[in-house]
Amino acid sequence: MPIPHHPSQTELDTLCINTIRFLSVDAVQNANSGHPGMPMGAAPMGYLLWTRYLRHNPANPDWFDRDRFVLSAGHGSMLLYSLLHLTGYGLTLSEIKQFRQFGSHTPGHPERGHTPGVETTTGPLGQGFGNAVGMAIAEAHLGARFNRPGLDVVNHHTYCLVGDGDLMEGVAAEAASLAGHLRLGKLICLYDDNRISLAASTALSFTEDRGARFAAYGWHIAEVADGNDLTAIGAALDSARAETGRPSLILVRTHIGFGSPHRQDTFEAHGSPLGAEEVRLTKERLGWPTDPPFLVPAQALARFRMALEEGKRAEEAWHGKMAAYAREYPAEAAELGRIIAGTLPPGWEESLPHFTPLPKGISTRLASGKILAAAASRIPEIIGGSADLNPSTYTVLPDGGDFQAPSAVAEDRQGAVGPVWGYLGRNIHFGVREHAMGAILNGMAAHGGTIPFGATFLAFSDYLRPSLRLAALMGLRVIHVFTHDSIALGEDGPTHQAVEQLAALRAIPNLTVLRPADANETAVAWQMALERRGGPTALVLSRQNLPVLDRSPLAPADGTKRGGFVIREVKGGDPPELILLASGSEVSLVLAAEERLRANGVRSRVVSLPSWEVFESQPREYRDAVLPPGVTARLAVEAASPLGWHRYVGERGGVIGVERFGASAPGDVVMREYGFTADNVCRQALRLIGREGEGA
Incomplete structure (x- = not known):
């Protein structure tokens, strides 16, 4: 028997919510991989937030004063992709059909910069929650810096959808504690309280009173007993938006895999496709056509696409406010424009x-x-x-x-x-x-x-x-x-x-x-x-x-910009027979060792490698000029694990590094005991060039 639509939902609401659900279900089934349960249970709150509360412009995902939405429970990515497609972010239905496929814009977990409208990369649980706290901090700081009476040019909310796994993670606990202390009133988190994790019921591992914990952190708490109740979710969001002195956590009791006859409220709905037969039964139970897949009813699409016109009006209103702001505060407006562009002040x-x-x-x-x-x-x-x-x-x-x-x-x-x-x-x-x-x-x-x-x-x-x-x-x-x-x-x-x-x-x-x-x-x-x-x-x-360092006999410090550079060359322009390499504090050590080796007739070049990544980005010609392939006697010195240094010293070279844990003693004593002395560098260098046992 089909499940009737919830009393709080109009027929159009139910149609839109089920569109989200079955785009998600069909995409996961088509990929034979993914997490259908969370989008099925959280679809009502996603629908309500994105169509009635979220201030955004799908035609311009980068509009600066938009509300931010973070899907911290990134495994439920099809919820976000469905919303992005339906509201008009340019994520096509063909991309939805390519969910989790190579090269698509619908990867398994949301990726910032890869999919339009994705604010941050999530998937490792708790990270999105922490990101949302950071976004709220940035909004609060910029608002305090730039807003003027009657001209709030930075004024938006950060919404975050979290799951049980997010709130289990320690990173979320750390971030929640700080957010409560800072009283970030424009941070609103919706908690998909479905009480199921990937492996089992949360009854086995997560039975604390989450609301009481967040209340102790200093958060405003609201609870919604039925995740399909749009009226109750709306009331909770209204109360959260009205609470300006505390961040808000809204605990929404949902059912993972909602509507699935055999998977609802089970961990099987969390991280696996429902299966073709269960998909058919679920569609029948929710009164949805079993064919074709990826169905988007025109009436539902029209409702979602209202976000384009609403977003356009909201952004235009902001630009109007910015124009007034620029007339009254031209210097501040120019500065805000600069930091939005991400450029640095000249000079x-x-x-x-x-x-x-x-x-x-x-x-x-x-x-x-x-x-x-x-x-x-x-x-x-x-x-x-x-x-x-x-x-x-x-x-x-x-x-x-x-x-x-x-x-x-x-x-x-x-x-x-x-x-x-x-x-x-x-x-x-x-x-x-x-x-x-x-x-x-x-x-x-x-x-x-x-x-x-x-x-x-x-x-x-x-x-x-x-x-x-x-x-x-x-x-x-x-x-x-x-x-x-x-x-x-x-x-x-x-x-x-x-x-x-x-x-x-x-x-x-x-x-x-x-x-x-x-x-x-x-x-x-x-x-x-x-x-x-x-x-x-x-x-x-x-x-x-x-x-x-006295740079008069050495290469300028600007050599750092190339990641690696010759900081001291062999005098007289003769080719080196040995190259000494180091980073950081060990550069001065190898410079001291080079002076001793030079006094002993050894032609040594000293190379500083402050950044392997930057050095590797240089042209091959430059890298070969710094580390000539023909000079194979090379000794690297770094007070850290030697792992990786052999890419620069080769098979014939050596590394003075640290291959065990340190010790408690004055720093110079520890360095001496671990072989970081000019004497030891000289000893190892002479061994490499076949002059082992000579003094230096």
Whole structure:
């Protein structure tokens, strides 16, 4: 017997909702792969949100003041693809039919930049939730910076659809805690509370009171007992939009695989096609034609396509407001246009400090702090912070103020870095939440209008690696400052001493890793990071002081822009018999070793390789000029795992690296005990050229 349409739904509502359901079901069945259950259960809330609440223009997915929608439960991608197709984003029905096929615009999980209208790449659960928090932070900050009385030119909501798996993940818990503290009232999360995970019922693993948990975080909570009740969902959304002082979680009790006679409320509906017979039975039960597949009734399509005209009017109204804004605040309007375009202020690089040669030197983390402060004084869209490590990572913006809820300005703010500026502040205190920090930075970058940065120790980059990987996949301009980069950090010991992390970061496609050798190379590295628009950058910096190199006999620090360069050449122009390679803090070490080798008659070239990724992007002719194929005696020195270095030293070369965990002792002692001395470099170099046992 067919299921009658819900009392809260008109016949047109039901037709539209079932169109979403069966586009999803048919696409999954056609691909013989995917997750049909979530779109079937969540279709009513998706329909209501996209047709009555979401302010968007399908004809211009990049309109800046649009509402953002994040499908954090990315496995339910066909829900999003159905909505994008139906509302007119240019995602054709033929693309729906190519769901999960090579080269299609409907991949298994939503991908930013690949499908029009997809705000962020989701699939790894909890990430989209964290991204949504970042988007809400960006909106709040830009609104505080640019809005004027009667002219709210940045004023939109961030909506996020989450599932049970999202709320199980620790990254979501971290992000939710911070969002509640920051009182992000324009963040609204719809929770698809179907109580089924991929493997079983959530009764086996997830029985906490989710509403009470989020209430404790400081969130507004609303509950909808029936996921098909459009009236109740609408009332909950209205209450969430009215609550401006807290983010909102709406718990919507849904049924996974709704309408399926044998799969509804079972884990079988989560991650597998229903099967041809079950598809037929489900269509019959919901009163849907069993043939043809991919049916889009004209009446339903007309209702969805109203989004085009409504979106056009909304965007035109915004442009009208922007025109009035530009007349009254021309400088601010020009600045807003610049940051929306993602360009940097002209001449900003003139602010970067230059460091005079200094044998004792300074740490690259301290130099980085000075550089960041100088750059931020000229680039106001730089905003970020650390995972409670500002005093150690030197990532405070001295004149930036603390990013806090405006109502916190009047409260006791003991220990604040500087004046509390509400949402205008640029110092974000992420707390000890590295993973949420990474996901939030991604959301801020995806939103646009900000250049976000975050900082922690290099050893703890593992905590945010999933977010960093997604930033690389999406090509987001996010800057990560990783300090305390090796065993040289000393007494904190092996738990804090990075060993394998450099190799792990270098393995991520589209992540640029920069490990500068001194303060001036650090300035160049920051310039590269800020100018890079196609992906994230990791700045890997020392805790210990490093000499500020005298560049008069060496190559300029600008060589960093090529990723690898000859920093010291053989005197007299003779060809080298040995090449010494290093990155970061070990460059000064191999320069000292080269002086000894030269005194012993060894013709050595020193090559600095601050970024393998940038070096590999150079023309073959340049790379061969730096590392001549005919010179096979090569020794690389880096206080990290040697993994990967053999691509540069070859079979005959050697690597002085770290192949075990560190130790707790003063940093210079640890480095000496692990073989990072000029004596050992000379010894290993002489062995490579067949002069083993000679002094140097």
